[in-house]
Amino acid sequence: xSISSRFSVGIHILALIExxxxxxxxxxxxxxxxxxxxxxxxxxxxxxxxxxxxxxQPGIAGAKLAMKLSDITLFDVYKAVxxxxxxxxxxxxxxxxxxxxxxxxxxxxxxxxxxxxxxxxEKSLGNVSVEDVVNDIIKKENIS
Amino acid sequence: xSISSRFSVGIHILALIExxxxxxxxxxxxxxxxxxxxxxxxxxxxxxxxxxxxxxQPGIAGAKLAMKLSDITLFDVYKAVxxxxxxxxxxxxxxxxxxxxxxxxxxxxxxxxxxxxxxxxEKSLGNVSVEDVVNDIIKKENIS
DNA sequence: TAAACTTGTAATAATATTTGTTACAGGTGT
DNA sequence: ACACCTGTAACAAATATTATTACAAGTTTA
Ligand code: FES
Ligand code: FES
Numbered sequence: 001x002s003i004s005s006r007f008s009v010g011i012h013i014l015a016l017i018e019x020x021x022x023x024x025x026x027x028x029x030x031x032x033x034x035x036x037x038x039x040x041x042x043x044x045x046x047x048x049x050x051x052x053x054x055x056x057q058p059g060i061a062g063a064k065l066a067m068k069l070s071d072i073t074l075f076d077v078y079k080a081v082x083x084x085x086x087x088x089x090x091x092x093x094x095x096x097x098x099x100x101x102x103x104x105x106x107x108x109x110x111x112x113x114x115x116x117x118x119x120x121x122e123k124s125l126g127n128v129s130v131e132d133v134v135n136d137i138i139k140k141e142n143i144s
Numbered sequence: 145x146s147i148s149s150r151f152s153v154g155i156h157i158l159a160l161i162e163x164x165x166x167x168x169x170x171x172x173x174x175x176x177x178x179x180x181x182x183x184x185x186x187x188x189x190x191x192x193x194x195x196x197x198x199x200x201q202p203g204i205a206g207a208k209l210a211m212k213l214s215d216i217t218l219f220d221v222y223k224a225v226x227x228x229x230x231x232x233x234x235x236x237x238x239x240x241x242x243x244x245x246x247x248x249x250x251x252x253x254x255x256x257x258x259x260x261x262x263x264x265x266e267k268s269l270g271n272v273s274v275e276d277v278v279n280d281i282i283k284k285e286n287i288s
Numbered sequence: 289t290a291a292a293c294t295t296g297t298a299a300t301a302a303t304a305t306t307t308g309t310t311a312c313a314g315g316t317g318t
Numbered sequence: 319a320c321a322c323c324t325g326t327a328a329c330a331a332a333t334a335t336t337a338t339t340a341c342a343a344g345t346t347t348a
Contacts, residue, residue: 002228002235002305004335008254009237016246026294033244034237037337042295058295059344074257084146089265091146091306093153093178100177102160105281110152113218113277117268121233124261133257137249146334148306170323181308186324202324203315 003083009034010044010081014053014072014130015137017065024062044081051080069134075126089121090114147227153178154188154225158197158216158274159281161209168206188225195224213278219270233265234258 016033017025027038027045034041045063048054053072056063078084092110096103160177161169171182171189178185189207192198197216200207222228236254240247 002232005235005237006335007234008250011254012237012240012246012250015250016244019246028294033241033247035239035241035247036237037339038295039297039339040337043297046296056295057344059293059346061294061345063295074261088146090151091149093149093156093180095179096156097177097179100160101285102156102163102281103177103179105284106152106156106159106277108284109277109280110155113269113272114152117218117265120268121261121265124264125257128257133250133253136253137246140249140252141245150306172323181310182324183310183326184308187326190325200324201315203317203322205316205323207324 004081006044006047006081007078007083009036009040010048010077011074011130011133013041013044013048013063014065014069014077015134017054017063018069018130018134019137021065025064026061027063030063047081048077051076053077053080069131070129072130073126074128074130074133075122077130078122078125084118087111087115087118089118148225150188150191150225151222151227153180153184154192154221155218155274155277157185157188157192157207158209158213158221159278161198161207162213162274162278163281165209169208170205171207174207191225192221195220197221197224213275214273216274217270218272218274218277219266221274222266222269228262231255231259231262233262 012034013030016030020029023029027041030041030045031038045054045056049056049063049066052066053076054063055066092107092114096106098104156178157174160174164173167173171185174189175182175185189198189200193200193207193210196210197220198207199210236251236258240250242248
């Protein structure tokens, strides 16, 4: 199992809008960089827009950032593109046997533990901004 | 996306072997409690055995614990059942465009950040033992 | 106003992953 | 010999992910 690449693509999109800020970032342009279909990009941009991270308008070419990149954390992107439902990073087997002491309690016991772990993950994502990502890309470009 | 329930089933199996320690925990017995097919249980038990968490022998009915439950953390189970590959909790889109400054750097930039988050998750799982799970189940049973 | 281009969105297809099922070889104990 | 178990592989079914195609509706510009 792996968390959908929608997340990494979302980060990619935001970073590229920034780096291409003097140009026009259409879904086709972005798709060329990510190497996927423009419709995929439009769907993800729609999600980023829903979360207030970008501005786009039907008919008008190009997406723009709606916030400072330093205010957008990876956690914001992660939530925006909806790759993991709340409390559902780990799936738990359904319908355990209610006649078994373990079966009738395992879910209630395990779910909160899984939740703590999920929150630890998400907290970590919250410590990094997309600006950090862009700066790292710029640094890597300058060195090489 | 969700992490395979093999993980929760693995925890369930260990807990049930403990609670049924005076009985014989065959794959059929365990399957009845988890509510799945015995072959699924045998496959998972095989993984737990590979990690040294349980003892089973071909032909001999029943699985036994190979370690003290207090020494088995949820992280141990998680690794044993192989629900997430190392560094691959998050998938990253492949083949980004090497002619784009973002495309040619995004992977190298993002992967370490994802890794930090994954480790935070795993560290959290390492803080809880299967014994804690069993104790919680027992507590819940006694109250109700 | 028409043509050219865009976004938003849905329907569909292709692919991959997860889970369950069936079957059976080979081990063990009665 | 028989009944029972584990280990394992092959297969099937159910889900989820990603890509593709198509088109309505908005915008620009010529
Ligand atoms: S059914 Fe999950 S522990 Fe018994
Ligand atoms: S950022 Fe992923 S291809 Fe440009």
